[in-house]
Amino acid sequence: MSTDPFPATAPDGAPPPLAMRGVGKRYGSVTALDDVSLHIAEGEVVGLLGHNGAGKTTLMSLVAGLLRPDAGEIEVLGVSTAREPRRARLRLGLAPQELGVYPPLTVRQNLRFFAELAGLRRREADRRIEEAAEPLGLAGLLERRVGRLSGGEQRRVHTAMALLHRPRLLLLDEPTAGVDVETRARLLAHVRELAAAGTAVCYSTHYLGEVEDLHASVAVLDHGRLVARGTIADLVREHGDGAVELTFSGAPPPLRVPWPVTRAGETLRVHAREPHLAAPEVLAALGDALTRLVNLRVLRPSLETVFLALTGQRPQAPGEPGAPAALGETAAADATGVPGATGAAGATEPPAGRTVEAGRHG
Numbered sequence: 397m398s399t400d401p402f403p404a405t406a407p408d409g410a411p412p413p414l415a416m417r418g419v420g421k422r423y424g425s426v427t428a429l430d431d432v433s434l435h436i437a438e439g440e441v442v443g444l445l446g447h448n449g450a451g452k453t454t455l456m457s458l459v460a461g462l463l464r465p466d467a468g469e470i471e472v473l474g475v476s477t478a479r480e481p482r483r484a485r486l487r488l489g490l491a492p493q494e495l496g497v498y499p500p501l502t503v504r505q506n507l508r509f510f511a512e513l514a515g516l517r518r519r520e521a522d523r524r525i526e527e528a529a530e531p532l533g534l535a536g537l538l539e540r541r542v543g544r545l546s547g548g549e550q551r552r553v554h555t556a557m558a559l560l561h562r563p564r565l566l567l568l569d570e571p572t573a574g575v576d577v578e579t580r581a582r583l584l585a586h587v588r589e590l591a592a593a594g595t596a597v598c599y600s601t602h603y604l605g606e607v608e609d610l611h612a613s614v615a616v617l618d619h620g621r622l623v624a625r626g627t628i629a630d631l632v633r634e635h636g637d638g639a640v641e642l643t644f645s646g647a648p649p650p651l652r653v654p655w656p657v658t659r660a661g662e663t664l665r666v667h668a669r670e671p672h673l674a675a676p677e678v679l680a681a682l683g684d685a686l687t688r689l690v691n692l693r694v695l696r697p698s699l700e701t702v703f704l705a706l707t708g709q710r711p712q713a714p715g716e717p718g719a720p721a722a723l724g725e726t727a728a729a730d731a732t733g734v735p736g737a738t739g740a741a742g743a744t745e746p747p748a749g750r751t752v753e754a755g756r757h758g
């Protein structure tokens with residue numbers, strides 16, 4: 397794992413927006429987070445990556461004070477979430493994964509409700525609503541009932557709720573799940589603007605391209621452990637061999653090549669620093685199995701290959717077709733890395749998932 401290149405305090409000695417030290421969380425026999433230490437600096441966007449169940453939502457819920465850690469400490473701008481949960485919460489904004497909007501109310505009413513819960517007076521709340529609505533493309537929708545908006549529009553309302561009190565730490569849990577290209581671009585642009593103005597952002601996603609677009613640094617969770625933390629460039633340098641990825645109909649053939657080979661289901665990956673140069677030799681080594689080759693990809697060293705190296709699986713965005721089976725689901729999986737080895741909301745009730753509480757969402 398790379399050492400944390402981000403200092404625990406700002407140059408002026410101020411505490412960082414987020415400091416987690418040795419944080420652990422279990423649900424019964426499931427360890428969701430294990431000894432996680434993570435800092436996020438002012439103006440920094442951290443792309444929080446990991447497969448389903450890696451612990452991303454648990455991490456955000458702990459930081460937002462919705463869950464208590466079993467071990468370790470969490471501070472938001474120096475305020476302990478255990479000792480002063482309310483003060484800590486008011487410093488952060490959380491847009492959870494589950495949409496938490498009130499369908500019968502208009503966009504303005506939804507936003508006003510959360511602004512008031514966050515302690516803003518009416519006039520200030522109205523000002524902040526205009527401020528949050530404009531960059532998210534909601535200005536023309538303020539008087540519309542949320543229940544009549546599209547899914548992407550509802551998610552923008554949901555995200556705006558987390559911004560109304562101008563939190564210095566923003567937690568966005570898969571904010572672009574299920575949204576269209578335009579909504580995604582708008583949201584990413586706004587996150588960049590917020591970061592440029594000093595907001596620290598923890599942004600979980602399954603879309604690695606978003607992390608690159610955000611110029612974010614990266615934290616990778618794998619089975620509850622933080623397995624990498626750094627800039628994309630650092631991680632690519634440290635972990636980012638490229639790969640030639642070959643998918644076959646049926647079982648992959650044995651492959652004799654001078655690079656490590658791993659297998660996941662019907663896919664082989666030949667790990668090489670310069671995969672485009674390795675590709676011809678890999679193809680030549682296939683022999684008769686070439687006829688069963690159904691897909692070939694050359695993966696240049698990138699965030700995707702870092703992710704692959706650290707977790708053994710490709711990232712799989714929700715709904716992405718054709719992503720290979722997870723290694724854990726593949727009995728024949730082998731990631732030995734040995735050279736040449738193969739084979740191997742209701743009308744009156746708050747919507748589920750949102751506690752109506754100041755600081756939860758705003």
Ligand code: ATP
Nearest residue numbers: 423426427428446447448449450451452453454455
């Ligand atoms: P996803 O990408 O699917 O949202 P995630 O990285 O956010 O996943 P978490 O939701 O934090 O992962 O889950 C981490 C682990 O804890 C998983 O094994 C999950 O099944 C388990 N878990 C989460 N919430 C609970 C709960 N309330 N009770 C029991 N186990 C839970």
